[in-house]
Amino acid sequence: MHDASRPVPHEPSREPAAILLDCDTGIDDALALIYLCSQPHVELVAVTSTPGNVAAEQVARNNLALLELCGRADTPVAIGARSPLRVPLVTTPETHGPQGIGYAELPAARRTHHARDAVELWVEAARARPGELTALLTAPLTNFALALRAEPRLPELLRRTVIMGGSYYYQGNTTPTAEWNTHVDPHAAAEVFAAFAGQPEERLPIVCALETTERIELHPRHxxxxxxxxxxxEPELVLPDQPEGLRSRASNPLVRHMSDMLRFYFEFHRRYDQGYAAHIHDYFAASVAADSAWYETRAATVHVETQAPRLLGTTVADYRGLWGEPATARIVSGNRPDEAFAELVLSVGALARRLG
Known part of the structure; x- marks a missing residue:
C-alpha cells in the first residue's frame, strides 16, 4: 500500500534542464513558455502543439510568435493531433480569447511550424537522449498518449515527466468534478497514467492538479x-475599475503583450465569480519542470473516468493502495505561492528588460 501520511518534499536545484514542452497555448501556457524562455539553465528541445484552448494550428502560431518574441526562435515547433482521441474537440474562446492569448496581438512569426509530426519529434528526441529530457505537458494529453503508443519505453527514456491536469478531492473547473485538460481528452489521460504503472516512484509523473495550481493566483499587483x-x-496598472478590453501602453513589448493577455484572463475569472485575478496553472508546472520551485508530492494510483457522461474526465487518486494497484503518479500536495510569484517577477522581469 502507498503511505498516504508522508508527503515527499522537493527542494529546487536549478540543474540544467532539457525540456520537451507540449501545450495548447492558452494564456497560462503562454506565461509558462515565457517563463521557460527566461531561464538560462533551460534548454527548450521542442515545443509541440496540442488542440485544447484553441485549435492546433492556432496553438502553433502562438508558440512560434512567443518564441520569437522571447529570443528563442531556433526552438522547433510542431503539431501532432488535430483532435482528441475519441471525443470531439471543445475549445475555450470565452476563457482565453479567440486566438488563445486574450487581448494580445502578437507579431506574426517569420517562420512556420516544423514539417514533421510532433509525435515523431518526441520519440526521436527521447531515443537520442535517453535519461536526459523532461516532458512538460500543460495541455490535454493527446500527443503524449500517441507518443506512448509509438514508443512504450518513454517512461524509462525520459528523465522526468510533469503534467498539469486533474483535480483530486477538489472541485473541478470545467464540470463539478473535472479539470479542463483531463476533460478535453479523458481517454488520452487514462492511457498516459496506465503507461506508468509499475515504474519506480522516481519515474512516475509529477502531477500539478487544481488543488495546488489554483493557489498560484496572479493579481494586478503582480x-x-x-x-x-x-x-x-510608467507603472503598469491593470485594475478592476478600468474598462474591459483596455489595451496596455507599456513601453516594454513583452510586458505589454503579457498585460493584454492577463487583463482578458482577469475579466474571465471575475465573470465567473472568482475575483479580479487569474489562476496561472501552467506557470507552476513549468517551474516544477525547470526545478526552480519547492513542492511536495504524494504517490497515488490515478483513475480517469471515461464512461459516465456527467463524470467524464473526473480523476480519482488512491493514495492508500486500496485498489491493490501500483502507483501511477506523484501528485503535488503542497507548494509555496509567494515564492512562485517572486520567482516569476524576478525571472520574467529580467528577460523583458534584456529584450527591451
Whole structure:
C-alpha cells in the first residue's frame, strides 16, 4: 500500500534542464513558455502543439510568435493531433480569447511550424537522449498518449515527466468534478497514467492538479511588479475599475503583450465569480519542470473516468493502495505561492528588460 501520511518534499536545484514542452497555448501556457524562455539553465528541445484552448494550428502560431518574441526562435515547433482521441474537440474562446492569448496581438512569426509530426519529434528526441529530457505537458494529453503508443519505453527514456491536469478531492473547473485538460481528452489521460504503472516512484509523473495550481493566483499587483522589474517607463496598472478590453501602453513589448493577455484572463475569472485575478496553472508546472520551485508530492494510483457522461474526465487518486494497484503518479500536495510569484517577477522581469 502507498503511505498516504508522508508527503515527499522537493527542494529546487536549478540543474540544467532539457525540456520537451507540449501545450495548447492558452494564456497560462503562454506565461509558462515565457517563463521557460527566461531561464538560462533551460534548454527548450521542442515545443509541440496540442488542440485544447484553441485549435492546433492556432496553438502553433502562438508558440512560434512567443518564441520569437522571447529570443528563442531556433526552438522547433510542431503539431501532432488535430483532435482528441475519441471525443470531439471543445475549445475555450470565452476563457482565453479567440486566438488563445486574450487581448494580445502578437507579431506574426517569420517562420512556420516544423514539417514533421510532433509525435515523431518526441520519440526521436527521447531515443537520442535517453535519461536526459523532461516532458512538460500543460495541455490535454493527446500527443503524449500517441507518443506512448509509438514508443512504450518513454517512461524509462525520459528523465522526468510533469503534467498539469486533474483535480483530486477538489472541485473541478470545467464540470463539478473535472479539470479542463483531463476533460478535453479523458481517454488520452487514462492511457498516459496506465503507461506508468509499475515504474519506480522516481519515474512516475509529477502531477500539478487544481488543488495546488489554483493557489498560484496572479493579481494586478503582480503585473505592476513585472513591469517595474522590466524597467517600464510608467507603472503598469491593470485594475478592476478600468474598462474591459483596455489595451496596455507599456513601453516594454513583452510586458505589454503579457498585460493584454492577463487583463482578458482577469475579466474571465471575475465573470465567473472568482475575483479580479487569474489562476496561472501552467506557470507552476513549468517551474516544477525547470526545478526552480519547492513542492511536495504524494504517490497515488490515478483513475480517469471515461464512461459516465456527467463524470467524464473526473480523476480519482488512491493514495492508500486500496485498489491493490501500483502507483501511477506523484501528485503535488503542497507548494509555496509567494515564492512562485517572486520567482516569476524576478525571472520574467529580467528577460523583458534584456529584450527591451
Amino acid at each position: 503585473v505592476a511588479a513585472l513591469a517595474e522589474a522590466a524597467g517600464c517607463a
